[in-house]
Amino acid sequence: MSPAPRTTSRAGAAGADWRDVPLAPVVLLFGPEDFIASRAVDDVRRKLRAQNPELELTTLDAGHYTAGNLGMVASPSLFSEPKLIEASGLAAMNDYFLQDALAYIKDPAPDVTLVLVHGGGVRGKKLLDALKALGVPRVECQPLKKDQDKAQFVSTEFQLARRRIDAQAVRALVAAVGASLSELAAACSQLIADTTGMVSTDDVDKYYGGRVEATAFRVADAALAGNAPVALSTLRHALATGVDPVPLVAALAMKVRTVAKVFGVRGGSAQLASTLGMAPWQVDAARRDAGHWSGPALVQAIKVLAEADAQVKGGAKDPVFAVERAVTVIATAARR
Template sequence: MPWDQATLAPVVLVLGGEDLLAERAIDRLVAQARAAQPDVDVVRLDAGEYVAGELGVATSPSLFAEDKLVVVAGVERCTDDFLQDALAYLGSPAPGVDVVLRHAGGQRGKRLLDAAKAASVPAVACDPITTDGDKSAFVTAELRRAGRRADAQAVRALVDAVGSDLRELAAACSQLVADSAGLIGVEIVERYYGGRIEATGFRVADAAVAGEAGQAVSLLRHAIGTGLDPVPIVAALALKLRTLAKVAAVRGRGAGAARELGLAPWQVDRATSELRRWTPEGLATAIGAVAQADAEVKGEGRDPVFAVERAVLAVASASGR
């Protein structure tokens, strides 16, 4: 289940590497426990520093008969003692106690996860959000929870500006909600984050794909000058071109085929519009140039900055052919 549907149970797994979502899921479970019993005893353990018997003590009946919620962090680095005690506990959970197990990923503790799955223990998915489409969906949902909406351009601009870190993205949503009213448009996002937008690889990629070589190079040099590494800039170019290639491959096959691409509707619309100035040959040339730059910025070339600038110019030149 997603983090915002996390529901208390005798044992709950909170799985995945996105700490912000995991923290929210656990906060939600704690809030549910306190809503049911305001004086619930919340006990927190660290599986990485666990010694034998701690789980038994934490889940034992309280002197005052309060319910308990035990939150165990760091199961992905658990001690052998914790693994043994937790496996035993799964077979006989204590009455009046809910246990939340936080596992951020990796092989450590896999026996426990497998046993929990076999016992039908509910799991909350907190996987990292990496794609632009998922980040856009996160922004939209974040604003909706605050009773607000943003237009598609504003969502894209915000993701471009601060989308590399989910905490920053959530904080940016909170700021926009607090400092604006009504529908959030792109002009509001640019007012707060315009400088950061200009320094991202996505703005460089947008300009290059549009054939605006001068602007693309100017944005590139500004991005490099503000500390952005060439690698994510090349990654942004590659992502942009892959999106164009995906949409080009399904043009004429109807909306159903476009939905199967896993892209947001606004991404498909934008790529469709941008493809009007691209030929298959030009797209192939641009993809080849970016592939070469990718190899060079990752160690095969001596000057990563030169490699990415050459790729930007090649993409801009290939546009419109």
């Protein structure tokens, strides 16, 4: 039997990687992103079962906890198999759990790993402070809000699967399903399983091209590249299939803002990415788009988008006309 390594240094309190959770008698998963928390729990299970397939698993709900239960399930079993106790719902923990957990973490049971899952907030602050003081490994389970973080997530999923995906396909996938991290992970898994070779934008379009976000970005890509016929035909198809004008204008605005950020700026992609809060591939893509634009044309695009944004959000009787006008102005202002 291989007991879980015991944490003795306060350095363990620093944020641990949710893809590679360190084994310790007690581990804290903190934050509201359920997908990351579930991945972290799976990682702990996999590592412990690799050490001993007879691992005994127990789950506890900290919000509906009965006094004394933690000590009971952590006590040695008849054959002394190692144990994994997963305690979820710490954001709603009751006082019984708080008191028992505070007592337990001071002297964890041997051959037992306790994973504490806290969805965020200040409930149980006394326990959180005690865990930090003891140097318990803490895994941050925070939502990925920035597109560059989601893009990095996609790239890493493919790297771990030893597959390749081009930068534009990453962007298209984030645009199509990036609102939900679990959906984004599922999309990565599907593309990895169902395709061969380098995954391209065509592959992403085949599986996820019908999503509103992806349609909006195809319109924006064509308009910023100065391809008015493609931009307008894609726009009209989107509108005919029920896509709302609001996300269409939002996608255009995002593209124009990105081009404006890199317009006339010199420096390497990596350096600019750090300065501008973008991924290097986003800088490269924006620079390619910027090659179609002049300063006055960008100013014109920004103005027409500000007008279109107000119009599609209730400032005009015909929001469809507003977004068509914006796409036409932008696509004809850009140089082919």
